[in-house]
Amino acid sequence: MSRRSSDPDSNAKGGHVPGENDANPDAAGEQAPEAEASDAAPRSRGARTASGADTTGADASDPQRPSDHFDSAPASGVVSPKLGVVGWLRWAWRQLTSMRTALVLLLLLAVAAVPGSLFPQRSADPNGVTQYQADHPDLFPLLESVQMFDVYHSAWFSAIYILLFISLVGCILPRTKHHLKALRSRPPRTPVRLGRLADHRATTAHVDADEAIAAATKQLKASGYRVERYDTDAVGSRPAVKSVSAERGYLRETGNLVFHAALVGVLIAVGIGGTLKYTGQRVVIEGTTFVNTLLDYSSMNRGQFVSEDALEPYAMTLDSFDVTYQPPGSNAMSQAGDFAANVTITHPGEEPEPGVVKVNEPLQVGHDSIYLLGNGYAPTVTIRDADGEVVYEDSVAFLPSGDAQMTSQGVIKVADGLPEQLGLVGFFYPTVAELTTGAYASQYGDLLNPLLTLDVYAGDLGIDDGTPRNVYALDTDGMDKLTGRDTDRESIELAPGDTADLPNGMGTITFEDETPEGADDSIGMTESVKRFASLQVHHDASAPWVLLFAVLAVLGLLTALFVPRRRMWVKATEGADGVELEYAGLARGEDPTLRAAVDQLADKHLASLGVEEHPPTR
Amino acid sequence: MPDVAALDTYSVILVWTAVAIYTLSFIAYAVDLSKRSQESIEVKDAVRAPAREKVGALNAASASSVGTVTRAAASSAVPAGAEPPKRRVFARIGTALAALGFVMHLAATVLRGVAAGRVPWSNMWEFAMTGTLLIMAVYLGVLFWKDLRFLGTFMTGLVTVLLASSSIFYVEIVPLMDPLKSAWLVIHVFVASLGTAFLALAFGLSVVQLMQARRERLAVVAAENGEEPKRSFLRTLPSAEALEGLAYRLAIIGFIFWTFTLIAGAIWAQDAWGRYWGFDVKEVWTFIIWVLYAGYIHARATRGWRGTRSAWLAIVGFAAVIFNFTIVNMYFDGLHAYSGL
Numbered sequence: 007m008s009r010r011s012s013d014p015d016s017n018a019k020g021g022h023v024p025g026e027n028d029a030n031p032d033a034a035g036e037q038a039p040e041a042e043a044s045d046a047a048p049r050s051r052g053a054r055t056a057s058g059a060d061t062t063g064a065d066a067s068d069p070q071r072p073s074d075h076f077d078s079a080p081a082s083g084v085v086s087p088k089l090g091v092v093g094w095l096r097w098a099w100r101q102l103t104s105m106r107t108a109l110v111l112l113l114l115l116a117v118a119a120v121p122g123s124l125f126p127q128r129s130a131d132p133n134g135v136t137q138y139q140a141d142h143p144d145l146f147p148l149l150e151s152v153q154m155f156d157v158y159h160s161a162w163f164s165a166i167y168i169l170l171f172i173s174l175v176g177c178i179l180p181r182t183k184h185h186l187k188a189l190r191s192r193p194p195r196t197p198v199r200l201g202r203l204a205d206h207r208a209t210t211a212h213v214d215a216d217e218a219i220a221a222a223t224k225q226l227k228a229s230g231y232r233v234e235r236y237d238t239d240a241v242g243s244r245p246a247v248k249s250v251s252a253e254r255g256y257l258r259e260t261g262n263l264v265f266h267a268a269l270v271g272v273l274i275a276v277g278i279g280g281t282l283k284y285t286g287q288r289v290v291i292e293g294t295t296f297v298n299t300l301l302d303y304s305s306m307n308r309g310q311f312v313s314e315d316a317l318e319p320y321a322m323t324l325d326s327f328d329v330t331y332q333p334p335g336s337n338a339m340s341q342a343g344d345f346a347a348n349v350t351i352t353h354p355g356e357e358p359e360p361g362v363v364k365v366n367e368p369l370q371v372g373h374d375s376i377y378l379l380g381n382g383y384a385p386t387v388t389i390r391d392a393d394g395e396v397v398y399e400d401s402v403a404f405l406p407s408g409d410a411q412m413t414s415q416g417v418i419k420v421a422d423g424l425p426e427q428l429g430l431v432g433f434f435y436p437t438v439a440e441l442t443t444g445a446y447a448s449q450y451g452d453l454l455n456p457l458l459t460l461d462v463y464a465g466d467l468g469i470d471d472g473t474p475r476n477v478y479a480l481d482t483d484g485m486d487k488l489t490g491r492d493t494d495r496e497s498i499e500l501a502p503g504d505t506a507d508l509p510n511g512m513g514t515i516t517f518e519d520e521t522p523e524g525a526d527d528s529i530g531m532t533e534s535v536k537r538f539a540s541l542q543v544h545h546d547a548s549a550p551w552v553l554l555f556a557v558l559a560v561l562g563l564l565t566a567l568f569v570p571r572r573r574m575w576v577k578a579t580e581g582a583d584g585v586e587l588e589y590a591g592l593a594r595g596e597d598p599t600l601r602a603a604v605d606q607l608a609d610k611h612l613a614s615l616g617v618e619e620h621p622p623t624r
Numbered sequence: 625m626p627d628v629a630a631l632d633t634y635s636v637i638l639v640w641t642a643v644a645i646y647t648l649s650f651i652a653y654a655v656d657l658s659k660r661s662q663e664s665i666e667v668k669d670a671v672r673a674p675a676r677e678k679v680g681a682l683n684a685a686s687a688s689s690v691g692t693v694t695r696a697a698a699s700s701a702v703p704a705g706a707e708p709p710k711r712r713v714f715a716r717i718g719t720a721l722a723a724l725g726f727v728m729h730l731a732a733t734v735l736r737g738v739a740a741g742r743v744p745w746s747n748m749w750e751f752a753m754t755g756t757l758l759i760m761a762v763y764l765g766v767l768f769w770k771d772l773r774f775l776g777t778f779m780t781g782l783v784t785v786l787l788a789s790s791s792i793f794y795v796e797i798v799p800l801m802d803p804l805k806s807a808w809l810v811i812h813v814f815v816a817s818l819g820t821a822f823l824a825l826a827f828g829l830s831v832v833q834l835m836q837a838r839r840e841r842l843a844v845v846a847a848e849n850g851e852e853p854k855r856s857f858l859r860t861l862p863s864a865e866a867l868e869g870l871a872y873r874l875a876i877i878g879f880i881f882w883t884f885t886l887i888a889g890a891i892w893a894q895d896a897w898g899r900y901w902g903f904d905v906k907e908v909w910t911f912i913i914w915v916l917y918a919g920y921i922h923a924r925a926t927r928g929w930r931g932t933r934s935a936w937l938a939i940v941g942f943a944a945v946i947f948n949f950t951i952v953n954m955y956f957d958g959l960h961a962y963s964g965l
């Protein structure tokens with residue numbers, strides 16, 4: 007506090023005490039009519055008057071706040087920027103880093119996030135987007151043009167959060183600088199008229215003023231306050247005044263800064279992490295192995311800085327897949343659970359290691375995490391030509407169509423060995439039942455009474471020219487349907503172990519029974535069909551950093567919101583009938599416990615001096 | 625081995641008992657409010673006494689009792705809460721009934737948990753049961769700290785309506801789905817409900833704050849025109865500014881719990897779905913709510929936004945909380961498909 011009040015009045019009023027009147031609530035109250043007129047809350051007015059009435063309304067140890075913070079004094083008059091580029095830039099920067107801008111940007115961010123929950127998003131639900139396009143062909147192009155299906159990567163959403171974070175950084179930096187300085191500053195001078203403060207207590211006692219203040223200083227210091235003595239000698243009619251000024255709670259601002267900086271940290275960690283992470287998906291059938299290379303994934307997303315050979319070349323075999331179903335007759339019949347993919351991991355040149363992937367319990371392999379996303383059945387099918395030669399033998403994953411009873415759909419493509427290419431499209435029912443309409447449905451998720459139904463298409467599969475095709479879909483353009491509805495042959499229906507003829511004498515198809523030797527088949531053919539697990543391999547080094555910054559944010563938030571920042575004064579004024587002892591406190595920010603703190607300070611101090619107070623005066 | 629279905633039936637019976645008792649509590653509190661309205665006429669002269677003028681950094685709400693708050697600007701025209709200590713018989717009855725209802729409600733929730741053999745917050749019915757229980761617990765708990773019984777009608781009304789209408793969410797006890805078998809279910813969902821409870825109380829205070837601010841404005845106008853202030857139960861309540869301070873303090877507690885919910889959810893998502901953030905609808909709405917309340921906290925610190933405007937933000941924020949629980953759970957597709965419906 008090196009400012010000097012230049013107000014002539016305070017000099018005129020009975021002797022100027024150097025340096026004291028700039029912290030004088032009495033004088034300030036008279037000098038600052040604009041504070042009286044403003045609609046600011048009484049507390050903010052008090053805060054300002056007690057710390058002097060200069061134009062910023064704050065002193066050096068106050069946290070720095072944007073100029074439109076309710077605690078800073080309203081700017082005097084209209085601030086129009088000085089002409090010139092620099093002036094305008096400075097003005098624009100001030101606007102961007104103001105509280106109001108931060109607030110508006112926050113609200114905009116909230117509003118802008120809403121459409122992403124109303125429309126399907128490509129990143130989370132690509133099929134939903136395709137479906138939406140099919141359902142709303144007219145609306146789609148319009149929505150697409152404003153990036154409604156990529157809201158969180160859209161130009162407008164990015165603009166909002168980038169502006170917010172620029173504003174945030176622009177806000178944090180000067181405040182941090184200021185705060186570092188404030189951490190070294192001394193508590194402000196004791197106001198002349200402590201009685202003007204709301205939380206004030208006074209009593210008169212026969213004690214030694216100097217000793218009383220020394221004791222108070224010690225007491226305040228012991229309870230974590232930074233203290234400073236301000237004594238003035240008697241001048242003219244003014245008595246000698248001994249006082250201690252104390253301040254605590256700098257951590258509040260530290261917490262606020264840590265919180266805001268941690269938000270920047272989260273964003274940076276997420277941003278950098280995105281360029282370095284990869285996520286691949288792969289369906290693995292029991293008994294098969296996949297190798298962690300780009301080629302072996304059915305889909306792979308990787309950040310722009312993930313190189314082709316970044317993947318660790320381990321192999322993973324799905325040995326078996328466990329699942330249990332709630333038994334028939336229970337409340338949640340057919341609900342599946344306790345999924346576990348039992349795998350063997352082999353790093354090149356090392357011993358194979360067993361592992362388990364469960365929901366909520368990803369398996370760590372090196373720096374990758376392997377997740378279990380889904381599961382289903384993979385019927386094993388053998389196709390022979392008219393001569394009985396095997397032309398096709400494979401387990402094919404049939405994807406569950408979404409019901410708990412695990413009705414599944416799949417496609418078998420036979421490219422070679424037969425007179426024509428064949429595509430077989432069909433359903434798999436783990437426990438089949440015939441509806442009254444004659445259609446089939448699955449009644450239960452486990453393999454009690456499995457059935458595979460297939461329709462045969464012959465012609466060109468469209469895979470010879472190297473075009474990548476979805477293995478789970480059949481493009482029937484250019485193919486003839488040979489069985490099923492609209493043809494004169496029934497669909498093929500197979501239980502495990504059954505064989506049926508293909509149309510036109512092309513050969514036979516067998517649904518292999520995979521039941522191992524000696525299995526218990528008393529409740530059904532529960533091991534007759536292989537299962538598959540849909541696994542996701544995920545690599546993201548940013549996650550621990552994001553977590554670290556998030557935890558810092560919470561810690562900062564708790565400190566910023568709950569550490570009280572307050573000033574306390576104890577003053578001893580020598581008078582004719584003893585020493586007047588005054589105690590006062592001033593809150594900086596929300597502080598509901600200030601009054602109690604002042605009382606506690608006074609009680610303890612008076613007790614230590616051996617003063618009995620009757621009756622306490624306020 | 626207790627009979628699961630029987631325990632669950634007792635639980636449901638207890639829920640309806642609690643609803644009935646809450647309804648009685650609501651009525652008692654409503655009678656209290658109407659009595660306050662009457663008193664506001666009687667206390668009028670008393671509060672016309674010269675108001676204390678004190679400059680201070682005192683947060684209005686921090687006055688040791690809400691009754692001693694002074695407002696320098698319009699205190700003579702706006703007698704706010706200068707209420708002499710009164711024995712509020714009906715408020716006491718209301719609180720006693722609310723506490724009794726709470727005990728039934730707690731028993732119902734515990735029984736449901738015992739019957740299911742897990743925490744009773746893993747489908748919509750249970751979320752509603754536990755969530756409203758926590759709202760009541762926070763309200764009753766806060767009464768030890770501040771006399772907020774004037775919110776009694778509001779809180780018991782809210783809880784009665786939410787609890788009774790959530791019976792449409794009722795489902796029988798079924799085993800947990802795999803993704804829910806996690807310690808994070810216990811933490812994440814519980815903290816979310818606890819946060820919601822604080823935000824609900826803050827919401828109630830913000831609504832009363834808006835009503836009080838309006839009355840104060842009108843009272844100033846009336847005083848300028850030399851008219852008598854209207855009778856209103858609001859005259860016996862703390863000033864708008866004191867209400868705002870209370871609302872703010874409850875809201876920041878709720879906000880901290882919500883922040884924790886967001887982070888715990890992300891950690892859980894990392895375990896269950898293989899990524900900590902994926903803009904799933906529920907994630908998006910949790911984020912929107914978080915941002916709205918961050919906006920509210922900022923608004924309270926921004927000149928021109930304190931008071932009525934920031935109160936509106938708190939109200940919008942809580943509307944989003946309710947939306948997130950009901951509409952998002954029921955009608956929006958997403959990975960959080962655990963409503964049990």
Ligand code: HEM
Pocket residue numbers: 071072075103104105108112170171173174175177178261262263265266269562563566567918921922925
């Ligand atoms: C990413 C966006 C932001 C979020 C989520 C956010 C959130 C918060 C929260 C939760 C608080 C209350 C906790 C505390 O006091 O530390 C707060 C306070 C504060 N924020 Fe931010 N903030 C953001 C951006 C900004 C920006 C851009 C500014 C600068 C203009 C800013 C300035 C402040 C100030 C000055 C306070 C203290 C308010 C007071 O005195 O009570 N914030 N912010």
